[in-house]
Amino acid sequence: MLEVKGIQNGIVIDHIKAGNGLKIFNKLLSEHMDTPVVLLMNVDSKALGKKDIIKLADVFDIDLDILGLIDHNITVNVVRDSKITDKRKANIPEEVTGLFNCINPRCITNSDAYAVPKFKLYEMNGTAEYICSYCEEITKYRL
Amino acid sequence: MSQVRHLIEPEDFTLEELMQLVDTGLSIFENPSQYRKVCDGKIMASLFFEPSTRTKLSFDSAMMRLGGQVLGFSDANTSSTAKGESLADTIKVVNDYSDLIVMRHPKEGAPKLATHFATIPVINGGDGGHQHPTQTLTDLITIKRFKGRLDNMKIGFCGDLKFGRTVHSLIRTLARFGNKEFYLISPDELTLPVSLKRQLEKQGVKLIEVRYLEDVVEELDMLYMTRIQKERFFNEEDYVRLKNTYILNRDKIRTAKEDLIILHPLPRVNEIAIEVDTDPRAAYFEQSKMGVYVRMALICKLLEVGPYARG
Numbered sequence: 001m002l003e004v005k006g007i008q009n010g011i012v013i014d015h016i017k018a019g020n021g022l023k024i025f026n027k028l029l030s031e032h033m034d035t036p037v038v039l040l041m042n043v044d045s046k047a048l049g050k051k052d053i054i055k056l057a058d059v060f061d062i063d064l065d066i067l068g069l070i071d072h073n074i075t076v077n078v079v080r081d082s083k084i085t086d087k088r089k090a091n092i093p094e095e096v097t098g099l100f101n102c103i104n105p106r107c108i109t110n111s112d113a114y115a116v117p118k119f120k121l122y123e124m125n126g127t128a129e130y131i132c133s134y135c136e137e138i139t140k141y142r143l
Numbered sequence: 144m145s146q147v148r149h150l151i152e153p154e155d156f157t158l159e160e161l162m163q164l165v166d167t168g169l170s171i172f173e174n175p176s177q178y179r180k181v182c183d184g185k186i187m188a189s190l191f192f193e194p195s196t197r198t199k200l201s202f203d204s205a206m207m208r209l210g211g212q213v214l215g216f217s218d219a220n221t222s223s224t225a226k227g228e229s230l231a232d233t234i235k236v237v238n239d240y241s242d243l244i245v246m247r248h249p250k251e252g253a254p255k256l257a258t259h260f261a262t263i264p265v266i267n268g269g270d271g272g273h274q275h276p277t278q279t280l281t282d283l284i285t286i287k288r289f290k291g292r293l294d295n296m297k298i299g300f301c302g303d304l305k306f307g308r309t310v311h312s313l314i315r316t317l318a319r320f321g322n323k324e325f326y327l328i329s330p331d332e333l334t335l336p337v338s339l340k341r342q343l344e345k346q347g348v349k350l351i352e353v354r355y356l357e358d359v360v361e362e363l364d365m366l367y368m369t370r371i372q373k374e375r376f377f378n379e380e381d382y383v384r385l386k387n388t389y390i391l392n393r394d395k396i397r398t399a400k401e402d403l404i405i406l407h408p409l410p411r412v413n414e415i416a417i418e419v420d421t422d423p424r425a426a427y428f429e430q431s432k433m434g435v436y437v438r439m440a441l442i443c444k445l446l447e448v449g450p451y452a453r454g
Contacts (some may be wrong), residue, residue: 092148106251106272107250107251108248108256108270111250112229112230113232115256123165134255134256135252135271137251137336137338
C-alpha cells in the first residue's frame, strides 16, 4: 500500500473521478507549482470505486466553479495545522464567464477579444450544459 | 430619457409591448402624415456590416418618414472595420454621432456586444443565423393586419430553418403568443437548430417535422417561406443541391385554405414561383411594406417620441 503523508497547511481536492486528476493538475495547477503538490491516482474509494486526490501545500484558494464544471462530486478540504478546518463542495455554477469557449464558430465570442464567453446553466443531463449569452448555442464543458 | 432600451431579441419586449408596437405600426400605416415630424433633429446610425436591402432601406425610410436623418454604411469594407477596427471602438464612436443605432453583423451575438459600449438604443438588424427581431415585428404586423390575431393558428415554416434567422425569431415569438404547434417543412440538412428545438419543446411547443409541403398545406393558416441562402453554406455543392428543393407554385397551394396567408421575409430567389404573386393569399410584398410602419413605431418607442413621448 502506497502511503502519502498528510499536509500541514493547504487544501486537499478529494473525490475526483479516476482519470480526471491529471487533467485538473495540467489545466489548473501550473500557477501553484512553486509549492509542494501531490497527485494521487486510482486510490480506492467507497463511493467511487477508484478516485484521484490532489494535495496542495500552502494554498487556500481554488476556483470551485471550474472544479464543479469538471466534476460536481469533488470536495475541497482546507487544512490548517494538520486539521481540516473547512469542507467545501464544488458546485455546478449557474453562470460561467471566460472559462471555456462557445462551440458555435459564428459566435462573436470566437472572433472578438471584447466578447468574453459568458454562459448560463441550461440543463444537467449527466454533464452540465450551458447556453451562450451571446448566440444561445448550447455548449457542454469538456475537460 | 429613462433607462436605455435595446432590441436585440424579441424577448427584450413583453407581449404587451410587442402588441402595442404592432398596433402603433397599424395606426401609422393608416395615418402616416401625423408622424412626419416626430423625429425632427434625431439621427439614426445605420451600420450594416453585411449586405441588406429591405432591412436597411426600410429602416432608413422609416426614420426619414418620421422627419429624422440617417448616417452610416452598408458594407463593412467602406468602414474602418476594413482597417481592423474592433466593433467596440466603432460603436463607441458612432454612439456620439447619433441618437439610435441599427446594426447588422455576420457574427452571432455582435449586437448584444454592441450594447455594452452604447449609451443610446441599439437595434439588431440581423446577426448571422441567430436573430432578426425587426423582421419578427414586420411579420407580426402583417399577420395582425391580414388575420386579425396573433394566436390560435396553424403555422408552417418552409425552407432553410437551420440558418434562417427570421424563422428563429418568429417561431419563438409566436410560441409566446400561445401558438403551440408548428409544422417545420425542410430538408434534413436544414432543420431547425437542436438548441432552439429544445428550448421550444421545453415550453410545451409541439414541432411536427415533415419533408414535403403538400403533406400539410391544407392544414395551414399561415405559410412562412424562406430562401435557401447561399452565404450560409460552407460549399457550393450543397447549396446547388438544396436550393431548388422547396419551390412554392400554384399547384402546391391548390388545396390550401382560402384565407391562408403566404409570407416570406424576402429576398426571394426562386422558392416562390412568380405565378403565386397574383394569388390573393400571397402577402409577402404587403409584408415588406408593413415593415416600414412597424419600424417607425419601434424608432418612436426607443427614442420615446411621438406616440411614446413621456409626460
